[in-house]
Amino acid sequence: MSTAFFRKERDCITLFVRLTPKSARDAIEGVEETDDGRAHLKARVRAVPEDGKANAALEKLLAKWLGVAVRDVSIGAGATSRLKQIKVSGDPEALAVKLAALGSPEE
Template identity: 45%
Template structure:
């Protein structure tokens, strides 16, 4: 299993977000009770008024070297488990960066 799936030219990235963290980071994988894998991410922002979601998009943009506008929330607005669409993300370079973050523990 992997934390991403290709959707045309885009990638759909599964992320488990921890808001209100002491340190912002992306890395590692979390597996749910059904065996689905989620990329782990932590942001300092609190989960109110979309602040944590915005911080997640900004953090992923930084890690992937993409503008925030290339990443959008597909589902999980008020949930820890989120799916994000990375427009034009089905590129070997971006997939490699994501896979490196999954291998970080």
């Protein structure tokens, strides 16, 4: 698997995320590939999927993990789905370097 779980764009990166709400902890758990060959960043949050609470918790978790402001992270698609597209504003090259380490083969 390479960088299939994110896509570089002109002034941002789009992440493909599979979110598990109501988890025991907030965490980024790496990359998983589904049976159809698509890759997703696995994320867990303690928040419940009501009134956008889980989405807000995911945005905050990703912002902290990537070292960007929360305002730079937004749900692009999939607000009511487990599979989401998250837009992260910023330098796509710098963000790609951080994300590529996750997509590398497991040690």
